[in-house]
Amino acid sequence: MQGVKKIYACDLNLGEEVEELKSLYTREALQRKLLYNELQELRGNIRVFLRCRYDSRSQCCLKFLGDNEVLAPNSKKPFTFDKVFSPKSSQEEVYEDARAVIMSCVDGYNVCILAYGQTGSGKTFTMQGPANDPGVNVRSLKELLNVCEQRENVTYNLKASMIEIYNETVHDLLSDTVNPLEVRAQGTKIVMPGLIEMQVKSLQDIDQIMKLGSKNRSVAATKMNSQSSRSHLIFMVTVEGQDKTTGACSTGTLTLCDLAGSERVSKTEATGQRLVEAAAINKSLSSLGQVFTALKTGQLHVPYRNSKLTHILQPSLGGDAKACLFVMVSPDIENLSETVSTMQFGSNAQQVQLGQAKKNISNNPRGS
């Protein structure tokens, strides 16, 4: 054929062009992610991450479509989240995505991380995790210690406390007695008189606090003839910083919350004490959903006081805070209806805009 020039792959240097396109795509994707994160930060969106637990006995019934979408069987439309983690995702990968938000408590922000899902969906695995593969709680405390050590210009003081809410009663898990704690509002803060706060200075302190909390939780569960998964566990860290040059003080808080199982009473066929527990859990989790809905629709009255859980979380779910919600699901098709309702809960929370978070900074040195 006249006038037609033969083109060979080697002339185009196809390999190099493909590589260049790939790196351009990666750069663009990273840029898009950074811009997306910036936008979420400005709006104060609650970041919602879905994690499906690993289970060697069952095949995963969900389809993961890229980083943000997950499709349930028999559904046409996928659910979209800030990130979706398949059963193959590691503890490290899961932590990595919440890390930036968590670490902002060092700069004086109130940060709240919640794990929501039915019993056995992996909430405790994600938040606490086994000793050889720790979850968000231990990873964030370790990193907080590191960051505070590295910032030479600021003196930090880290304090931790741990409570559980069982049947609408609050117990201090760092105390040997099981006296209920009172929850009171004090200005924009929530106080629980008598709550024990322990200093965190080293990895050993973290280990000791976790062990003490878990021992007291199982002792309390035995005394009350309950299971620990029927209570909400809240681990709170206060990070106080003082700039050595200017004297300016910051106070950030990190609230890590492993919620009780969200399954419906009808499914568990609970009676007696289990029914009372289930009713208390339903009440507090639906209060949490109502708080999200009120925030989402900009209602003037947000019903924080409808449950102990939402009352305690008020400063961390109000306008000045940053929040991440892990919605945890099971891979098993048997649990599909709970999985879909968990994903709907997550979608509702994702539309909440708390507004741009504010730092808690005072220019006056402490005590003056």
Ligand SMILES: Nc1ncnc2c1ncn2[C@@H]1O[C@H](COP(=O)(O)OP(=O)(O)OP(=O)(O)O)[C@@H](O)[C@H]1O
């Ligand atoms: N991603 C995972 N990889 C491996 N094992 C997991 C994973 N997620 C959960 N598991 C295991 O599944 C079981 C149930 O998980 P877990 O106790 O975290 O559930 P849960 O949602 O906290 O339940 P509960 O509401 O009863 O507290 C545990 O044995 C846990 O070790």
